Amino acid sequence: xxxxxxxxxxxxxxxxxxxxxxxxxxxxxxxxxxxxxxxxxxxxxxxxxxxxxxxxxxxxxxxxxxxxxxxxxxxxxxxxxxxxxxxxxxxxxxxxxxxxxxxxxxxxxxxxxxxxxxxxxxxxxxxxxxxxxxxxxxxxxxx
Amino acid sequence: xxxxxxxxxxxxxxxxxxxxxxxxxxxxxxxxxxxxxxxxxxxxxxxxxxxxxxxxxxxxxxxxxxxxxxxxxxxxxxxxxxxxxxxxxxxxxxxxxxxxxxxxxxxxxxxxxxxxxxxxxxxxxxxxxxxxxxxxxxxxxxx
Amino acid sequence: xxxxxxxxxxxxxxxxxxxxxxxxxxxxxxxxxxxxxxxxxxxxxxxxxxxxxxxxxxxxxxxxxxxxxxxxxxxxxxxxxxxxxxxxxxxxxxxxxxxxxxxxxxxxxxxxxxxxxxxxxxxxxxxxxxxxxxxxxxxxxxx
Amino acid sequence: xxxxxxxxxxxxxxxxxxxxxxxxxxxxxxxxxxxxxxxxxxxxxxxxxxxxxxxxxxxxxxxxxxxxxxxxxxxxxxxxxxxxxxxxxxxxxxxxxxxxxxxxxxxxxxxxxxxxxxxxxxxxxxxxxxxxxxxxxxxxxxx
Numbered sequence: 001x002x003x004x005x006x007x008x009x010x011x012x013x014x015x016x017x018x019x020x021x022x023x024x025x026x027x028x029x030x031x032x033x034x035x036x037x038x039x040x041x042x043x044x045x046x047x048x049x050x051x052x053x054x055x056x057x058x059x060x061x062x063x064x065x066x067x068x069x070x071x072x073x074x075x076x077x078x079x080x081x082x083x084x085x086x087x088x089x090x091x092x093x094x095x096x097x098x099x100x101x102x103x104x105x106x107x108x109x110x111x112x113x114x115x116x117x118x119x120x121x122x123x124x125x126x127x128x129x130x131x132x133x134x135x136x137x138x139x140x141x142x143x
Numbered sequence: 144x145x146x147x148x149x150x151x152x153x154x155x156x157x158x159x160x161x162x163x164x165x166x167x168x169x170x171x172x173x174x175x176x177x178x179x180x181x182x183x184x185x186x187x188x189x190x191x192x193x194x195x196x197x198x199x200x201x202x203x204x205x206x207x208x209x210x211x212x213x214x215x216x217x218x219x220x221x222x223x224x225x226x227x228x229x230x231x232x233x234x235x236x237x238x239x240x241x242x243x244x245x246x247x248x249x250x251x252x253x254x255x256x257x258x259x260x261x262x263x264x265x266x267x268x269x270x271x272x273x274x275x276x277x278x279x280x281x282x283x284x285x286x
Numbered sequence: 287x288x289x290x291x292x293x294x295x296x297x298x299x300x301x302x303x304x305x306x307x308x309x310x311x312x313x314x315x316x317x318x319x320x321x322x323x324x325x326x327x328x329x330x331x332x333x334x335x336x337x338x339x340x341x342x343x344x345x346x347x348x349x350x351x352x353x354x355x356x357x358x359x360x361x362x363x364x365x366x367x368x369x370x371x372x373x374x375x376x377x378x379x380x381x382x383x384x385x386x387x388x389x390x391x392x393x394x395x396x397x398x399x400x401x402x403x404x405x406x407x408x409x410x411x412x413x414x415x416x417x418x419x420x421x422x423x424x425x426x427x428x429x
Numbered sequence: 430x431x432x433x434x435x436x437x438x439x440x441x442x443x444x445x446x447x448x449x450x451x452x453x454x455x456x457x458x459x460x461x462x463x464x465x466x467x468x469x470x471x472x473x474x475x476x477x478x479x480x481x482x483x484x485x486x487x488x489x490x491x492x493x494x495x496x497x498x499x500x501x502x503x504x505x506x507x508x509x510x511x512x513x514x515x516x517x518x519x520x521x522x523x524x525x526x527x528x529x530x531x532x533x534x535x536x537x538x539x540x541x542x543x544x545x546x547x548x549x550x551x552x553x554x555x556x557x558x559x560x561x562x563x564x565x566x567x568x569x570x571x572x
Contacts, residue, residue, distance in 0.1 A: 011440060014466050015169065015459045017162040019215070021482070024158060025345050026319060029312040030444045037443050052502055053450070059311050062392075064348045072162070073481055106348075154297060157323050158316045164339070168488050169458040173301045176455060180300050195359055196307070202454050205493045205535075216338055249491075301455065303448040305501070310444060358448070 001097060004079030005134065006042065008035040012072055022069035028104050029064065032094045035078035036108065039092070043134050045127055056121075057110040060089065064106030074098040082131050084140040088112045088120040090131070144240060147222030148277065149185065151178040155215055165212035171247050172207065175237045178221035179251070182235070186277050188270055199264075200253040203232065207249030217241040225274050227283040231255045231263040233274070287383060290365030291420065292328065294321040298358055308355035314390050315350065318380045321364035322394065325378070329420050331413055342407075343396040346375065350392030360384040368417050370426040374398045374406040376417070430526060433508030434563065435471065437464040441501055451498035457533050458493065461523045464507035465537065468521070472563050474556055485550075486539040489518065493535030503527040511560050513569040517541045517549040519560070 001007050010031045018024040023031075040046070040055050047054045070076060076098050084091035089111045096104040114121045131139060144150050153174045161167040166174075183189070183198050190197045213219060219241050227234035232254045239247040257264045274282060287293050296317045304310040309317075326332070326341050333340045356362060362384050370377035375397045382390040400407045417425060430436050439460045447453040452460075469475070469484050476483045499505060505527050513520035518540045525533040543550045560568060 011463075013459065013463045015161065015167060015462065018158065019160040019162065019164045019339060021162045024319075025348065026158065026312045026315040029315055029348075030442065033310075033312060033444065034440075034442045053305060058352075060352055062311065062315075062348070062350045062352070066344075066346055066348070154320075156316065156320045158319065162482060167462075168491065169455045169462060172455040172458055172491075173299065176301065176453075177297075177299045196448060201495075203495055205454065205458075205491070205495070207491045209487075209489055209491070301447065301453060304444065305446040305448065305450045307448045312444065 001077060001079040001095060004081050004095060005136070006035070006039045006080045008038050008078050008080070010034060010076040010078060012070065012074060012076055014072060017072060020069075022071055025064075025066055028066065028070070028096060029062065031076065031078050031096060032064075032080075032104075032106070032108070033059075035080045035094065036092060036110070039080040043130050045130060056113055056115070057090070058113045059108055060111045061109040062106065063108070064104055066104050068098070068101065068103045070096075070098045070103050075100075076103075082135055082139050083107070084142055085123060085128055085131060086142045088122050090123070144220060144222040144238060147224050147238060148279070149178075149182045149223045151181050151221050151223070153177060153219040153221060155213065155217060155219055157215060160215055163212075165214055168209055171209065171213070171239060172205065174219065174221050174239060175207075175223075175247075175249070175251070176202075178223045178237065179235060179253075182223040186273050188273060199256055199258070200233070201256045202251055203254045204252040205249065206251070207247055209247050211241070211244065211246045213239075213241045213246050218243075219246075225278055225282050226250070227285060228266060228271055228274060229285045231265050233266070287363060287365045287381060290367050290381060291422070292321075292325045292366045294324050294364050294366070296320060296362040296364060298356065298360060298362055300358060303358060306355075308357055311350075311352055314352065314356070314382060315348065317362065317364050317382060318350075318366075318390075318392070318394070319345075321366045321380065322378060322396075325366040329416050331416060342399055342401070343376070344399045345394055346397045347395040348392065349394070350390055352390050354384070354387065354389045356382075356384045356389050361386075362389075368421055368425050369393070370428055371409060371414055371417060372428045374408050376409070430506060430508040430524060433510050433524060434565070435464075435468045435509045437467045437507050437509070439463060439505040439507060441499065441503060441505055443501060446501055449498075451500055454495055457495065457499070457525060458491065460505065460507050460525060461493075461509075461533075461535070461537070462488075464509045464523065465521060465539075468509040472559050474559060485542055485544070486519070487542045488537055489540045490538040491535065492537070493533055495533050497527070497530065497532045499525075499527045499532050504529075505532075511564055511568050512536070513571060514552060514557055514560060515571045517551050519552070 016027045079095040093107045159170045222238040236250045302313045365381040379393045445456045508524040522536045
């Protein structure tokens, strides 16, 4: 999948289909969530000293174009990349392909969040550096 | 619904249907879970001093007969009752009706559990009394 | 809910929550889907002679801002309205409230679709008239 | 997984977890459904001339023991086998393991069903032979 370094395979489950016989739209967003979490874990964007669920980000905005239906039996992959690092949020783009064809694409804004304090917090230089390094300089910095 | 004092309505969502156009079997068990949690909260079987999620029970066994498919637009209700109080578990029966007709029935065993200690614990007399009182003497006691 | 004539209540199920203890983002979009389908059925925007699932629309685009987490036990309502009728698609806005407070808002583009033919088709005058009448003139027409 | 020839891997998604932080019980049954469908397809127990969804079986009964919680990040596998072929139904056993440890086990009864006719139908010799062959003689025949 061109332009994406992080690609995550998804197995379509029968339960993902809806009464029209293809993968339900909200489930496509679950696929994206599944891939986004893997991205955050694979880049180790966690709080120091925490487990997998110590991810200091919450989803604030979602935007998705549904291009084609996804069917049972297709091979699905989700590409994820950070395209912009803002003061206290990331803009991440996602591309969903089934059998190599584009089926959905969109982006999300995830906010760097301090759960105990209950508010957004600036993205620290260490996190910026990890993302920069992984995305190999293709990410905008907007502090 | 005869024999059940606790009856909980469920709204069938489009997402509950599967590719065969009726409510998916696993979703029927989500309906039962939804009703069971309401039962536990309505009888106030929580730990003292906790919120809604301070329910000291975990599901250990599930048994279900699926009698008829459930369709979008039907009125669904789940009946729940405790039929047996054992040393450290409850046997609860459930009946699912759609438009007044039986569509599924079954039972679950839920174990009284001490999360911090990580083990099952006996059901205290206060909990027994609450269940007895609600079920008006139709529950077996097996200590 | 001001500005929305069509308001649909949703019961939060335990299964709607995720590991962070609030309603999962993708499930919010299932709430919106649930409300949108009710809207389409309540305005009778079906194909002539079909059942509830004879809805000639598919979701092409989705845009959502998540404002606040939704918790178990809250009273959730989804407002839906058509704000624009295009040649062969509708722009629908949605507002999700929990206990009377805004928790998410967004819009979707649904395309008027001829399933047998496999392509989008213009929205017929009868459908336009039904939407116009329901929304009482507050909808843009862009043919 | 000893005793099972058909073993299907499941990737735990974040959405599979519930508010207690482990895989929801009903989702375990979705895992089993996912594996059962693969079993039916892998043994080609379809109606002649149909697609993947031309599976002439419906779930009539489900029985499950939940032994341990399943966590995000664990490697999950579901074993499936037919243990009994009855006149017009199959008894299938399932075993769910996470990181090689038993987490759930149970069985289901699936009925051989003629959808157009709306009734159960006897299991034909061809289907019996396919199951017998796959399970290598370890299945009971009860006609």
